[in-house]
Amino acid sequence: MATADPASVEDIADGLAQVGYLPGESTALVSFLATKLGKPVLVEGPAGVGKTELAKALARLLDRTLVRLQCYEGLDEAKALYEWNYRKQLLRIQTESEAAGWQEVQDDIFGEEFLLARPLMTAIASPDPVVLLVDEIDKTDQEFEAMLLELLSDFQISIPELGRIEARTQPVVLLTSNNTRELTEALKRRCLYLWLDYPDLEHELQIVRLHTPELDAQVARKLVDVIHRVRELDLKKPPSIAESIDWARTLVLLGATDIDQTTFQQTMSVILKHRTDLDTVASRVGVMLDPAADAA
């Protein structure tokens, strides 16, 4: 199933669909370009539109290992790139302190043996090509972004004591961002840009059908329709694609044959995670479902 190198945009679109990810037109194209040009891709969009999922699907499609770096406030080089294994170095010094000279020990303790590889380093040094996912890059500070630049443009890491470590293989790099802060120009310049938004009705219907084939076609259409209506409201957190799928699964479990007001009331909490949102939706969308329930 996994192809080594997709030959065209259609190939990658079909391939992604096979591994359970239905890409939009631009998604397939940019993924294709990423494998061809070897440039990192910056994926932006609201939460829950499948940014992380895209990286996972690409890893499955290309049959590569996924190396994931989850970003957070205060993430630093030691946790992202590499770290010297102090304890091992100390041990080394203590065991040999009598016999060896200073130069020898110094050369020795800064060798690859004493290096603890963190995700970015792992991705670079891996003998097999990997997919590197830098998740939620907007959560880190600008210093960290600057540090990424060398990695993203040349696929190499400079370690003062060791020299440069260059990538043995070309990783496919995806960076995701929820657009909570403006990323630096320098970073954007080095990336291809992909904006993922909530899919349109038909597309989301396909996604829901793909993940819950057991759900009745009529119900699925209505579900997606309701989700779209809910997203139009002023909510703290609009339902994501993952939540539509969860909702579809819930309905399958409950054996619902139609989304009427009662089913909606009971299962609403699957797609809405704020109390105020629940109230808003109940008063705006829930009411609209009423006549449909009567007709059924």
Add this chain to the structure above:
Amino acid sequence: MPPEGFAGQLLGFAEELREEGVAVGTSEILDAVQVLEHVSWTEQEDFKEGLAATLAKSPEDRRIFELVFDRFFFRATEAEAARQRITEETSGGDGATEINLDTLRAQIAAALRDGSEGAMRDLARLAIAAFGQGQGSGVLGVDVQRIRRALGLRAEPQPELPPDDPRRDGTPREQLRRFEAHLRRELERAMIERTAALPPKRPLSELDRALPSGPIQDLAAVHRVVAQLKRRLATEGHEARGRKRHAHVDVRRTMRASLETGGVPITLKYRPQRPRRPEIFVLCDVSTSVTSASTFFLSVLHALHDAFRKLRSFVFIERISEVTDVFERERDFQAASQAISRDAGVADISGYTDYGRVWEEFLALIEDELHPRATVIVLGDARTNGRPPRDDIFAAITARAGRTFWLNPEPRLYWNYGDSVIAAYEKHCVAFECWRTDQLEEFVKVLSRDRAGA
């Protein structure tokens, strides 16, 4: 003159993007060329997406990219057609007289409802042939609106029409906008054919750039912006902390970190610098001309309240009234604005803003609380309705407060026209125009960043 050929066209396109404010670097153009090696330029959708992935790197840039892309390639094809003297068969002449106007109206309305792009384009041509010929004003926008009216297309429901008429429930606004775009394009095409020359290129207006729904009106969009703003403000604080790292050594954390190196404190840990939170007094005009902007602004400030040490808000028309507790109680924007109009009691007799009296009352109310670390923000259009502006009292307020900002919800173009006296107040404070969300964001940044005077 740009170089000829494909690369030349691409450079020309990038140049147009730059003119519209999209920062396109040389490396990005190189990327675009590289992309085009892998994407066939005959596939319009792929071609466009490929260019967008390399040239437009934010949602806003993407919007501008779409507009410029359409404009650029439309003009490029038309220029080529005009050069080679290719004209299209016009459906005018004897064909136009046979069109039944009522059938055409119904057809167009149906196509709009179903939203089929191809049909819309054809019908736009027919409509121009039927309603546009001979009496064109020469101004595209005017002609477009005239044809739309002649077709009886409106966004509002039209209950007087027969029930089977698709226009009865009103045409969706989005479809209407797209049909108008088709009309405009076809009219432009016809004009280029007549004159065999390209009209001067029209730069994108603010209206084109803004989101289709208009961000200030669309509350959901506004709240999303505010949520983002909040997170951005949180990270901006970090930046400031990063620069001032000379601060104090955190002994506890340094000792703990030294455990890794056998008790030798190799890495020093610093105590983070906490951003100083300003004290804020907000004064908002809630007279009918600016009421929506004011309530919106107040709810934004209160959404951000944890960024400030103290926040007191007042609304005014002729008198002044404190509404801090309304916003503390009400998280919902609509409920808050209702509560204000119900309880505040700020209108006296005329219902027109009286700035002079407002300054007087404000000064009397919180004179003792104003100090150099306080920030005063006034939101209003500075339209005094002919009453004295009393900028001397305003000056007294600004002298006591550390910083004073004025937010004017009117575009700068209208300032100091009519009864607007913003110039008198601007002498004593910093004035911002604030009628788009990005301007508001800019202001909140200034507010939280510039702590020099705080």
